[in-house]
Amino acid sequence: MKKIINQPSQVVDEMLKGFVYANDERVERVPETSVIVRKDKKKGEVALVSGGGSGHEPAHAGFVGDGMLTAAVSGEVFTSPSPDQVLEGIKAADQGAGVLLIIKNYTGDVMNFEMAKELAEAEGIEVEQLVVDDDIAVEDSTHTAGRRGVAGTVIVHKMLGAAAKRGLSLKEVKELGDKLVPNIKSIGVAMTAATVPEVGKPGFTLEENEMEYGVGIHSEPGYHRTSIKSSSEIATELVGKLKDAFEFGDNEHYGLLVNGLGATPLMEQYIFAHDVEKQLEHEPIKIEFKKVGNLMTSLDMNGVSLTLVKLQDDWADLWYDPVHVTDW
Structure with missing residues (x-):
């Protein structure tokens, strides 16, 4: 294992310290917690809180700021933060208009965020929750009951963050999220597995000439292992998988994300994006917006994921609303 770290047991704490040091004009860390919160909170605005296990950077702390998340809570690598930590995130984020929790669909995350919601409500804070389950690769896998939450979560952060900034109520932001999540679908591919620092070896083994379709962001199994294929x-x-899942219809409008999983150079991500364009140009749909980059990674996994969101109403406008965060 070759990593630029000190003690494996300290990677999350030291990462958060470095993140705040590099971005202290925008965010701060709640003392004695793993919570990153924006400095310029807006009184009377719905707060958005997300998070989960570390190792997916820039998600989630990199999306804390004006127009996206109010706070992010980090657990240990690939491990949900505790309910107490999430509660501290809710309390730090609350701006007087209620808090929406955006949760990736992993058993530990859902359980701990729900417990934190109950604790916060007992303290008089209005809290709603939204579970993101955009990964169409498998219905059930390690850590999940149902589809996993992956890079599509970032679309939820962006659009609901814009909605909150526009002044929508907690109920309205939650209702928008309930409409949005079923219209987001993702699928990925991996050439290598992620190496968790405290474990010191990859989460699974792929031979030099192998890759796997549908691998999860915690190195969960995919749906098909095969020889290395070209980007095309x-x-x-x-x-093809996304087309089948959406059942593309005439004149439908979509947004698109190409997401690097941690060790994939941008050169390769752009090559892949071009190949996606060639696949979609013959379909009866219109792509309204596109984004390419490392958004929801898996440590040092070599691979990419592809996300489409089927747009309704003014969702594209929400995407284009200005945002001021570290990693957009």
């Missing part, structure tokens, strides 16, 4: 062939597979 990978795009054909992933776009």
Whole structure:
């Protein structure tokens, strides 16, 4: 294992210290917690709190700021933060208009965030929750009951963050999220597994000439292991799966994310994005917005994921609303 770290047991704490040091004009850390909160909170605005296990950077702390998250809570690597930590995140984020929890669909995250919600409500804070389950690769996998929450979560952060900034109520932001989540679908592919620092070895083994479709962001199993394919062939597979899941219709409008999983150079992500374009240009749909980059990673996993969101109403406008966070 080759990593630029000190003690494996200290990676999350030291990462958060470095993150705040590098971005102290925008965020701060709640003392004695793993909570990153924006400095310029807006009284009377709905607060958004997300988080989960570390190792997915820039998610989630990198999206804390004006127009996206109010606070993010980090657990240990690939491990949900405790209910007490999430509660501290809710309390730090609350701006007087209620708090929406955005949760990726992993058993530990859902359980701990729900417990924190109950604790916060007992303290008089109005809290709603939204569970994101955009990964269409498998219905059930390690850590999950149902589909996993992956890079599509970032779309939820962006659009609901814009809605909160526009002044929508907690009920209205939650209702928007309930409409949005079923219209987001993602699928990925991995060339190598992630190496958790405290474990010191990859979460699974792929031979030099192998790759796996549908691997999760915690190195959970995918749906098909095969020999290495070209970018064009990978795009054909992933776009085909999304096409089947959405059942593309004439004149439908979509947004698109190409997400690097941690060790994939931007050069390769852009090559893949071009191949996705070639697959989609023959479909009867219109792509309203596109984004390429490392948004929801998996430590040092080599791979990409592809996300589409089927747009309704003014959702594209929410995407384009200005945002001031570290990693957008």
